[in-house]
Amino acid sequence: MSAPRTVLRVCPLCEATCGLRLTVQDGRLTGARGDTEDVFSKGFICPKGAALPQADADPDRLSAPLLRKDGELREVSWEEAFDAVAARLRPLIEEHGPAALGIVLGNPNVHTVAGALYPPLLSTVTGTRGLFTASTVDQMPKHVSSGLLFGDAFAIPVPDLDHTDHLLLLGANPMESNGSLCTAPDFPGRLRALRARGGTLTVVDPRRTRTARLADRHLAIRPGTDALLLAAMTQVLFEEKLVRLGALTDLVEGLDELAEAVREFTPEKVAGPCDVPADTVRALARELAGAPTAAVYGRIGSSTVAHGTLTSWLVDVLNILTGNLDRPGGALFPLSATDRAAHRPAGPGRGFDLGRWHSRVSRHPEAKGELPLAALAEEIDTFDEGTAGEPGADGSGPGGTPIRVLLTVAANPVLSAPDGDRLDAALASLSFMVSVDPYLNETSRHADVVLPPPPPSQSAHFDYAFNGFAVRNQVRYSRAALPRSEGRPDESEILARLVLAAGGTYWSETERGRERTDPGAVDALVIAQTLGKAVADPRSPVHGREVAELTARLTGEDGAERRLDMMLRLGPYGEGFGADPEGLSLSKVLAHPHGIDLGPLRPRLPGPLKTRSGRIELLPGPIAGDLPRLSAALDQSPDQLLLVGRRHLRSNNSWLHNVPALTGGSNRCTLHLHPEDAARLGVQDGTPVRVEGGGGAVVVPAELTDTVRTGVVSLPHGWGHDRPGTRLRVAAADPGVNVNQLLDGTLLDPLSGTAVLNAVPVQLSAAVPSAHR
Ligand SMILES: Nc1nc2c(c(=O)[nH]1)N[C@H]1C(S)=C(S)[C@@H](COP(=O)(O)OP(=O)(O)OC[C@H]3O[C@@H](n4cnc5c(=O)[nH]c(N)nc54)[C@H](O)[C@@H]3O)O[C@H]1N2
Ligand SMILES: Nc1nc2c(c(=O)[nH]1)N[C@H]1C(S)=C(S)[C@@H](COP(=O)(O)OP(=O)(O)OC[C@H]3O[C@@H](n4cnc5c(=O)[nH]c(N)nc54)[C@H](O)[C@@H]3O)O[C@H]1N2
Ligand code: SF4
Numbered sequence: 194m195s196a197p198r199t200v201l202r203v204c205p206l207c208e209a210t211c212g213l214r215l216t217v218q219d220g221r222l223t224g225a226r227g228d229t230e231d232v233f234s235k236g237f238i239c240p241k242g243a244a245l246p247q248a249d250a251d252p253d254r255l256s257a258p259l260l261r262k263d264g265e266l267r268e269v270s271w272e273e274a275f276d277a278v279a280a281r282l283r284p285l286i287e288e289h290g291p292a293a294l295g296i297v298l299g300n301p302n303v304h305t306v307a308g309a310l311y312p313p314l315l316s317t318v319t320g321t322r323g324l325f326t327a328s329t330v331d332q333m334p335k336h337v338s339s340g341l342l343f344g345d346a347f348a349i350p351v352p353d354l355d356h357t358d359h360l361l362l363l364g365a366n367p368m369e370s371n372g373s374l375c376t377a378p379d380f381p382g383r384l385r386a387l388r389a390r391g392g393t394l395t396v397v398d399p400r401r402t403r404t405a406r407l408a409d410r411h412l413a414i415r416p417g418t419d420a421l422l423l424a425a426m427t428q429v430l431f432e433e434k435l436v437r438l439g440a441l442t443d444l445v446e447g448l449d450e451l452a453e454a455v456r457e458f459t460p461e462k463v464a465g466p467c468d469v470p471a472d473t474v475r476a477l478a479r480e481l482a483g484a485p486t487a488a489v490y491g492r493i494g495s496s497t498v499a500h501g502t503l504t505s506w507l508v509d510v511l512n513i514l515t516g517n518l519d520r521p522g523g524a525l526f527p528l529s530a531t532d533r534a535a536h537r538p539a540g541p542g543r544g545f546d547l548g549r550w551h552s553r554v555s556r557h558p559e560a561k562g563e564l565p566l567a568a569l570a571e572e573i574d575t576f577d578e579g580t581a582g583e584p585g586a587d588g589s590g591p592g593g594t595p596i597r598v599l600l601t602v603a604a605n606p607v608l609s610a611p612d613g614d615r616l617d618a619a620l621a622s623l624s625f626m627v628s629v630d631p632y633l634n635e636t637s638r639h640a641d642v643v644l645p646p647p648p649p650s651q652s653a654h655f656d657y658a659f660n661g662f663a664v665r666n667q668v669r670y671s672r673a674a675l676p677r678s679e680g681r682p683d684e685s686e687i688l689a690r691l692v693l694a695a696g697g698t699y700w701s702e703t704e705r706g707r708e709r710t711d712p713g714a715v716d717a718l719v720i721a722q723t724l725g726k727a728v729a730d731p732r733s734p735v736h737g738r739e740v741a742e743l744t745a746r747l748t749g750e751d752g753a754e755r756r757l758d759m760m761l762r763l764g765p766y767g768e769g770f771g772a773d774p775e776g777l778s779l780s781k782v783l784a785h786p787h788g789i790d791l792g793p794l795r796p797r798l799p800g801p802l803k804t805r806s807g808r809i810e811l812l813p814g815p816i817a818g819d820l821p822r823l824s825a826a827l828d829q830s831p832d833q834l835l836l837v838g839r840r841h842l843r844s845n846n847s848w849l850h851n852v853p854a855l856t857g858g859s860n861r862c863t864l865h866l867h868p869e870d871a872a873r874l875g876v877q878d879g880t881p882v883r884v885e886g887g888g889g890a891v892v893v894p895a896e897l898t899d900t901v902r903t904g905v906v907s908l909p910h911g912w913g914h915d916r917p918g919t920r921l922r923v924a925a926a927d928p929g930v931n932v933n934q935l936l937d938g939t940l941l942d943p944l945s946g947t948a949v950l951n952a953v954p955v956q957l958s959a960a961v962p963s964a965h966r
């Protein structure tokens with residue numbers, strides 16, 4: 194036995210990005226604790242982080258690539274697997290055109306270095322518009338509202354959790370999720386601190402969650418009606434002359450038009466549909482306007498709903514109208530160490546367009562270059578044999594090219610997206626599919642080649658995505674805690690080789706004959722292009738210098754590290770290749786293993802604005818165009834039960850049900866049902882109920898609880914591990930049911946293409962006759 198040693202590593206399991214102290218012994222992780230010296234998380238850890246060693250060493254993780262031979266997936270060498278990808282991928286794209294290629298990027302791409310650096314290149318080298326990501330079952334409404342308001346889909350304001358006096362939180366349960374689009378290690382502690390310093394917390398959620406229990410006020414709203422509630426609060430601000438733009442006064446346009454647009458949404462009119470008294474709506478607006486500082490923050494329950502984009506827009510509208518956007522204690526734009534736009538001057542930008550192209554079958558508009566994940570199945574399985582391959586008049590149309598080739602990276606859409614059964618069948622019909630995934634699961638089981646990345650312990654970590662949504666500016670980088678086994682590529686190399694294979698440059702002709710291209714060529718190309726732009730940019734600290742000279746200065750053990758070094762040096766806190774010796778570089782960050790604190794969030798406007806007007810466009814055209822749909826919702830009163838989701842502290846979407854340390858207890862796939870509804874339907878606690886929605890039905894045990902309001906039922910997602918051909922032995926023993934089978938994929942927020950996963954009408958019946966009837 195070797196002596197134990199300690200390695201620091203940022204946790205990759207959720208958006209909180211806690212710094213961990215891992216114990217390593219005999220080539221594996223033997224323990225995980227919070228790193229008390231971490232500049233951001235200060236020692237916080239949750240049960241998931243504590244189970245990282247078990248998740249890391251799960252015996253069901255694949256250690257070698259799989260290649261389908263004679264219909265069966267078999268372990269092969271890495272060379273054979275990559276060669277097989279190269280042999281099929283590019284030729285199929287050339288034969289059928291780029292429209293035949295679909296790319297699916299799942300959630301963990303925002304938790305890995307590779308996921309940040311390489312997937313954009315997959316689209317570029319192939320020219321496909323068939324990009325589907327977890328965003329359209331998650332936060333796309335926020336990207337769209339930010340794109341429209343601020344001109345930049347990534348300009349997402351974050352509540353200033355540590356300084357605000359009042360937090361209005363809608364459709365989020367950070368006590369279980371640990372926060373999202375608001376990276377805040379120890380979110381629970383930060384909420385308690387808010388209360389302790391005299392601040393107030395209002396939670397809007399149809400369930401009395403652990404977060405709601407911490408609040409001064411909990412509103413058990415009827416699901417799907419938050420946009421009405423926020424529109425009425427906006428109306429009250431105008432009616433009662435509570436609008437105070439403060440420092441934003443000269444930065445906004447469309448104020449009068451906005452006042453007019455929300456005029457009809459009075460508290461009295463929304464009270465019925467929201468099931469929130471008119472007086473309460475007024476009180477919420479007055480509290481928000483009256484607080485010294487305040488922030489409105491909405492997440493999943495405000496996003497994956499029929500009016501997701503309108504709700505996301507109204508969240509920021511309220512922050513703006515109360516003068517809380519871009520001020521300490523309000524909602525601010527973080528500035529991460531790798532922010533690319535740091536040196537861009539304020540002023541008009543290129544704006545944000547929606548619907549630049551459409552999906553082939555249902556003509557869904559693209560948003561941020563993506564098509565709805567909910568439409569993936571039909572893009573594969575729906576085509577007209579007679580005209581397949583022939584594009585429609587505008588280059589698409591149902592007669593155009595269906596998707597025949599699919600790359601999935603860190604995605605399990607068979608469980609995460611609507612109508613998994615249909616997608617499951619569609620995947621089985623593909624000509625060729627490659628999955629980059631550590632598990633053989635419900636989705637990757639259809640692949641012809643599965644390329645498993647090494648576990649977290651053998652991977653470097655940098656939060657390219659979440660530093661941009663963090664409640665404090667800071668930077669941390671962790672190298673792999675353990676060496677990889679001989680010949681095993683890291684995920685950056687896997688994705689770089691995929692980029693080469695997709696682009697047709699996997700093989701190079703050399704003097705020695707045909708050789709596999711060095712995957713480092715991909716990084717070298719990106720570095721050359723990025724530095725080329727920087728030296729040509731008069732505002733860049735490296736303007737006028739030589740690319741070769743700058744390239745020679747880059748440090749790092751591999752291409753991914755050199756790219757990080759480059760981005761840090763060029764970033765807003767960077768050393769600018771010598772311009773500011775105190776500034777950041779890879780070596781400086783490596784010298785601070787507990788991270789470097791870059792200070793609290795600070796006002797940044799007008800810097801982040803990239804609208805064509807150069808100002809905040811309060812009532813953008815697409816939003817105005819969607820408001821009649823919200824007006825129509827004023828008259829709707831659902832008589833059906835409405836389904837919402839929930840997350841459990843020890844869960845992680847669809848992929849941690851295989852770790853025994855995280856299963857069992859209350860982390861179960863049950864239907865939460867209010868006792869009054871249960872009595873009416875004759876359902877007993879613990880007995881099976883049949884739940885039916887547009888896409889199908891599931892039978893699941895009922896769990897009676899008054900934490901869910903009447904008229905609402907709740908099922909967690911990511912379950913349904915009972916399909917054959919997977920290698921998830923623990924998960925399969927307690928499979929649960931797939932809530933997304935209740936959806937048929939047609940319910941979308943039209944502006945963002947985001948699937949409606951909450952406030953879904955369902956029908957319920959006792960699956961077996963109860964003993965008392
Ligand atoms: N009904 C309902 N459905 C939902 C939601 C909901 O609230 N309700 N939530 C939605 C949301 S917010 C999201 S983000 C999506 C998530 O849905 P997906 O994007 O499908 O993500 P996960 O379910 O987390 O599955 C992640 C996949 O990545 C693999 N993986 C894990 N680590 C790595 C790694 O380091 N590298 C690679 N290459 N792969 C890895 C896992 O094995 C798994 O196959 O689900 C959505 N679906
Ligand atoms: N433990 C754990 N942590 C996670 C994840 C996980 O699976 N498990 N997933 C990660 C991911 S990918 C994400 S995106 C984040 C999500 O982070 P959160 O947004 O905090 O996600 P949830 O915990 O699902 O909270 C959503 C809440 O919205 C409520 N809700 C449903 N419908 C409505 C509605 O119409 N109106 C309102 N006001 N509320 C509604 C639900 O009852 C639920 O409590 O969590 C991340 N962290
Ligand atoms: S809160 Fe998230 S980042 Fe922190 S330890 Fe838990 S899973 Fe890891």
Ligand SMILES: [Mo]
Nearest residue numbers: 300327331332
């Ligand atoms: Mo998510």
